[in-house]
Amino acid sequence: MTPVLEPNRWAGSGRAAAAGRTPSLAVRLALGFALAFASTALLVVGVQTLLAERFGHLVTRMSMEGQTEDIFDAFVLNGERQVVGVQLTADESLGFDDFFVNLKFRVLDDSGQVVASSEADRRSLLPARGVAEQPGFFGVVPIDGRDFFVGAWQREVHGRAYVLQLARSDRFELLARQAVTPAITETVALLGTMSALIFALAGALAVRSVLRPIRxxxxxxxxxxxxxxxxxxxxxxxxxEIRPLVQAFNSVLDRLERSFQEQERFIANAAHELKTPLAMARARLEAGLRSEDDRTRVLQELDTMGRQVQQLLQLAQVADPQAMRRSAVQPLEVAREVLDHLAFKAHRADITLHLEEPEGAVQIEADAGAMFVLLKNLVENAIDFSPAGSVVEVRLSSAGISVDDCGPGVPVEHRLQIFERFWRAPGQTRTGSGLGLALVQEIAQAHGWAVSCGPASGGGASFSVRWSA
Incomplete structure (x- = not known):
């Protein structure tokens, strides 16, 4: 067994060396988890930055729209129900005062006259636009040398239309971004680092749990x-994902075990069956061949041993179904070859061989050589047990093939044992190794066929092989 194991030993050394040069699967997956999360964190930061840059104006406008509601609600009316000013609550006024330099508003009536202002300056914040063109406007407008976001919204008060202009310095956006961005960056960096460590640890634990059954x-x-x-x-x-590979490996071990057992059986059977005839032939040779009968017996024993060796070799060849060379085979052609091959033996025994051909063409997937051996053993067995002047009938159909003889038949209690190796019926005097029908059984099983023994219509034995139900 050493020559078989040597390559595995060298392969194992190669794998160990390779494992020393490359990180383990657990490390690679942990690094992959960490890299994936870090990439995700960077993507989130990038998207947030992009949103802050591209949609900053939109956020400012939405915020300013909210502030206009407070101003509209704070309109002050005179006796004629006309807006003459804006009176904010204490809290709202405090907020406006804190950002007075960066926040301005004007309230215009339908004639374009400023009726309320956040400061002493009562000029329109959109002097280039008529009052009718202002509602819905939003953009950046320079005021006293500084850029402001300016928007205009319209509302009716007691049947009269008023336009509220609200201006806010773009420094609000810049200051907010400067204040929020570091906090977001630090938060994402902290969460990213912690998440990467957690992902790496979780990945390592997960991989360990996966690799445990593999180890x-x-x-x-x-x-x-x-x-x-x-x-x-x-x-x-x-x-x-790995179970099919393990199951396939176990199937290989099953076939190896069967092959190894077949090899041991082959060696044991060969040694057992050849031991006695070899000893007898040796004894006769040592005693000297005194007559023609002694010479004939030695030749018969040598022929028997040769046949046993041939059948043992055939049994060893068909023991593994994977070794079969399957192809499209026409059973009729194989049957004709077998009958031609055994024609001389049948003629010497005064036996007539008859082949009943099927009605249509029959073709199956099989090993042609193994099928020849199977049918040859069945027909040869029928010739050996048929009396002189009888007929051996070979019937072929699309479902299988059968061989009938006119011999003594096989008792019911022996119809299963007859396919065992080296089994011989009690009181059997004919020469034979007891391997022919065992070889038939092995070939049939290797192909997935069913072989059986029963009574023939003429009183002898009928052996049937069915390759389809």
Whole structure:
């Protein structure tokens, strides 16, 4: 067994060296988790920055629209129900006063006259636009050398239309961005770092849990050897992605075990069956061949041993179904070859061979050589047990093939044992190795066919092989 194990040993050393040069799967996955989260965090920061840059104006406008509601609600009316000013609450006034330099408003009536202002200056904030063109306007307007966001909104008060102009310095946006951006950056960096560590730790733990059954399978695989072929890799708690690989490996071990057992059976059977005829032939040769009968017996024994060796070799060849060379085969052609091959033997035994052909063409997937051996053994067995002057009938159909003889038949209690290796019926005097029908059974099983024995219509035995239901 050493030549088989040597390459595995060198392969294992190569794998160990390779594992030392590259990080483990757990480390690579942990780094992958961390990199993925860091990339996500950077993407979030980038999107936030992009939104702040591109939609800052929109946010400012929405904020200013909210402020206009407070101003509209604070309109002061005279006796004629005309707006003459704005009276904010204490809290709202305090907020306006704090940002008075950066926040301005004007209230215009339908004639364009400023009726209320946030400061002594009562000039329109949109002097280039008529009062009718102002509602809905929003943009950046320079006021006293500084840029302001200016918007205009209209509302009716007691049937008269008033336009509220609200201006806010763009420094509000800049100051807000300067105040919020560092906080967002620090928060994202902190959360990103903590999340990356958590992801890495969780990834490492997850990978360890996944690799644990794989390591168990590796340990089990190291225990498989020539003296322990019955060992199998565990499939319990194996990841679903890897379980098919483990099951396939176990199937390979099953086939190896069967092949190894067949090899042991072959060696044991060969040694057992050849031991006696070899000893007898040796004894006769040592005693000297005194007559023609002694010479004939030695030749017969040598022929028997040659046939046994040939059948044992054939049994070893068909023991593994994977070794079959399947192709499209026409059973009728194989049957004709077998009958031609055994025609001389049948003629010497005064046996007539008859082939009943099927009505239509029959073609199956099979190993042509193995099928020839199967049918040859069935027909040869029928010739050996048929009396002189009888007929051996070979019937072929689309479902299978059968061979009928006119011999003594097979008792019901022996119809299962007859396919066992080296089994011979009690009281059997004919020469034979007891391997022919066993070989038929092995070939049939390798192809997935069913073989059976029953009574023939003429009183003899009928052997049937069915390749389709």
């Amino acid at each position: 168990a399978a590796e340990v089990a695989a190291r225990g498989v050897g020539g003296r322990n072929l019955a060992a199998r890799l565990p499939t319990d708690r194996m990841p679903s």
